[in-house]
Amino acid sequence: MSKKTLIVIGNGMVGHHFLEQFVATPSASDYEIIVFGEEKQLAYDRVHLSEYFAGSTHADLAMGTADWYTEQGIQLRLNEAVTSLDRDQRTVTTPKGQYRYDELVLATGSYPFVPPIEGREHPHCFVYRTLEDLDAIRASAQSGKSGVVVGGGLLGLEAANALKSLGLQAHVVEFAPRLMPVQLDTDGGALLRHKIEELGVQVHTEKATTAIVEGVDARLRMNFSDDSHLETDLIVFSAGIRPQDALARSSGLEIGERGGIVVNDQCTTSDPHIHAIGECALWDQRIFGLVAPGYTMARTLASVLNGDAEAAFTGADMSTKLKLLGVDVGSIGDAHAQTPGARNIRFNDEQAGHYRRMVISEDGKTLLGAILVGDNSHYDTLLQYTLNDITLPDNPETLILPESQGGAPALGPDALPETASICSCHNVSKGDICGAIDAGCGDLGSVKAETKASTGCGGCTALLKNVVDSELEKRGVEVSKDLCEHFPYSRQELFHLVKVNGIRTFRTLISQHGKGHGCDICKPTVASILATCWNDHILATDHVPLQDTNDTFMANMQKNGTYSIVPRIPGGEITPDKLIVLGEVAKQYNLYTKITGGQRVDLFGATLSELPEIWEKLIAAGFETGHAYGKSxxxxxxxxxxxxxxxxxxxxxxxxxxxxxxxxxxxxxxxxxxxxxxxxxxxxxxxxxxxxxxxxxxxxxxxxxxxxxxxxxxxxxxxxxxxxxxxxxxxxxxxxxxxxxxxxxxxxxxxxxxxxxxxxxxxxxxxxxxxxxxxxxxxxxxxxxxTYQCEWKTAVEDPEKRKRFREFVNAPEQKDPVQQWTTERDQRRPVLESA
Amino acid sequence: MKARTCWDAVCTVEDLVPESGIAVWTDDGPVAVFYLPHRLPALFAISHTDPFSGTNVLARGITGDLKGEPVVASPLYKQHFSLVTGQCLEDENVSVKTYPVLLDGDKIRLEVPIDQSESAVA
The missing domain is CATH 3.30.413.10 (Sulfite Reductase Hemoprotein, domain 1)
Incomplete structure (x- = not known):
């Protein structure tokens, strides 16, 4: 049976997420999948775009790898823009060819809106959307001193941060009377402005740009409608997005009045074989300009194409929690109190720079929305109240008051219903977490691995831990941090005991704070703690029996009982003379020699009794121990x-x-x-x-x-x-x-x-x-x-310590009979056979 | 019929390392001798050969106790062996040989079989 063809146009975050979801369904094997991307790069994380200026590369921001696409059998065609769509023939055309589809997914995203201002085509005017845009901004910034962002919304402030990190004097120009007009109210916007100006970014509100002309002191001058002006070396437009619907429009698909490809609850357009997801899609007259709703659409469509008749997109929560230029900003639900009868509770501490507003229902029972500026620590709790319709306490103001003024502690995990969404990136509910625990996950790590919770933006880490701990406790699982049967303490607690009480030996520690005689878990752990606290030689008499064999003999034991030796070669820099010594020593003792991944040389096959002799020679040549054996x-x-x-x-x-x-x-x-x-x-x-x-x-x-x-x-x-x-x-x-x-x-x-x-x-x-x-x-x-000392130098100089390196204490000449050797690729290696 | 044995002097008290092991060579092959000064008796002797890897390394393991039983952990793959019975705690089908050991003045003596040196190679 020949396969059907699924074509995805657009390789952004949402398009990539859709592919990840779809290839995991059984139906994926029925399709040949082709992806077209207009940009040269593989899908990358646009949410964290400003990190590109802080040193991140495309690879850091990439959502997946080319290998992943190959492994999934997906044909990835980057730098190949689709130019036309023929719905009758079911084909798409690019400069390189024509491709037939059975199902088509439009994930074309959006493009930045540039207001029709005279002079906007100036070469030092930019938008802030792709890595190529950022490269161009960076190049322009190198010869400039100042930069203006047009637009004081979420993305605009991100862009301002990017300009600041490029070393420019950054300005934000906003048409509205306040920053982030969609998410914040007057007081919140004012506080945010104050904080941002403190950081050195100048904010200009209620400014409408009329023209961009040549500057006098800088490259450009922006003229405003109030006859004022501002000079700058570059301009970044971040005045909102518009859905990228050109292809859909030209092929006659239904388009919204103000743009956007109209989709139904199944993310399907007016053509049953064409679907649209993400910022290009218009659902219920709304465009969703955040990544989480796009991901939800992607998941919905993957289920729909897998034949799930129930799957439906039912809107998305637009709450946001951000750190903009280091300032916490949160906006939840109906932040502007547009619900009839809604009432407000506000807490505004200008001294500390905290603003919090709750919007509650007329009957005072539910939280409709909230605004936070300066401190997002209340965000998680408030969001849970809104998302899950949890009934508010009798004094709801306690939720936003500081604890010293009678504020309530965060909502306990027990109060959350099963449906409560814990991780919105991966759509994990409290019920999913309980399910994972019931299926055998016994700690936070395994719950994360099983559900993927908290592996996206990581914002829910603390909440997830609370839920997992509370659920484990409920099931009678004692969350034991005991190191082993000898110590009822975690390593951190033992560290404190050692440090605070000045304990210097294992014996003292176990007699005062543990029981029994210790084991191979607690002894090396305590040895490590003692070494960090007091830095005694690891072969000091009291410490010898605590060490793992590698630490005791300051070499790495190999499978045949011999050791490998790794001298320190700091930074991987080595003189020819030292290199020759390594070669000579290796030759004399017939040691197998290999370059390590850490830019040093590993010498294998030394017997216990050879170790001090070899080290004498290495130390004489100026080498030090490389601690390859240590937890160090x-x-x-x-x-x-x-x-x-x-x-x-x-x-x-x-x-x-x-x-x-x-x-x-x-x-x-x-x-x-x-x-x-x-x-x-x-x-x-x-x-x-x-x-x-x-x-x-x-x-x-x-x-x-x-x-x-x-x-x-x-x-x-x-x-x-x-x-x-x-x-x-x-x-x-x-x-x-x-x-x-x-x-x-x-x-x-x-x-x-x-x-x-x-x-x-x-x-x-x-x-x-x-x-x-x-x-x-x-x-x-x-x-x-x-107090650093080379452990090997100290050891070879001390006859008592050298005694430890006798293979058989009563028979110095006796060779270990089980060590058998052969030659491979001109070097000696052990004969591999099990006893 | 009991094999003939002798009490071999293998080393002195000076050679021992408190809370740890040393290896000696005997007519019965390599033997690990452990000295745990906080126990009575304080001396233990078991085969030096780790049955899981076939290498002679057990004297170089970490000693301790698990549920009161004195043990050594193999330095290679970390299985525990009872110093009293030689039993491996992780696998009931595996054990190592044990040897009676005593302190005679400042000499450590092991009871080893005579004329069985061919069994030395495990």
């Missing part, structure tokens, strides 16, 4: 940087060496990897590391909590344009905070995902010192840096 800093990978590379803007090798020498030896809950790239091309792959540093023209951008390996995680941008000193202090604090609060064997990526409050919280702790612990963290780190 491994390497700081680097590209060659500005010293050699024609694109490099900073000395990445120098910085990598500095960082590696600073943090070497520090014991952590798990291994820590870093990298430094000399420019935004990112050759050192820093964004897949626990700490990634990328050079900018002005300094360094720091990314944290990335991971490669089994479960890759893209690092989060933590701070931008740092000086050398700022970079080091910031890393100091994040590492120290991780070391103190991380769980046993928890990499920074998982630590971040489980950190309540996530990235924002970590920024507050480290950059704003919200817990008041930064001085202590700094002092702790300085102490560790000052």
């Amino acid at each position: 800093l491994r390497t700081v990978k680097s590209c060659v940087g500005s010293t050699w590379c024609r694109y490099g803007v900073q000395d990445s090798v120098g910085m990598a060496i500095l960082l590696e020498n600073r943090y070497k030896g520090l014991r952590a809950p798990h291994k820590v990897k870093m990298a430094v790239s000399g420019c935004t091309r990112e050759c050192a792959e820093a964004q897949s590391k626990d700490f990634g540093v990328i050079a900018t023209e002005n300094g360094w951008n720091l990314y944290v909590c990335g991971n490669g390996g089994m479960r890759p995680r893209h690092a989060d941008l933590f701070a931008t344009d740092l000086s050398d000193e700022e970079l080091i202090r910031t890393i100091d604090r994040v590492i120290m905070f991780y070391v103190r609060t991380g769980d046993r064997l928890q990499r920074t990526s998982v630590w971040m995902e489980n950190l309540e409050g996530g990235l924002d919280y970590l920024k507050q702790v480290v950059l704003e010192d919200s817990l008041g612990i930064c001085a202590e963290l700094d002092e702790h780190m300085d102490g560790i840096v000052d």
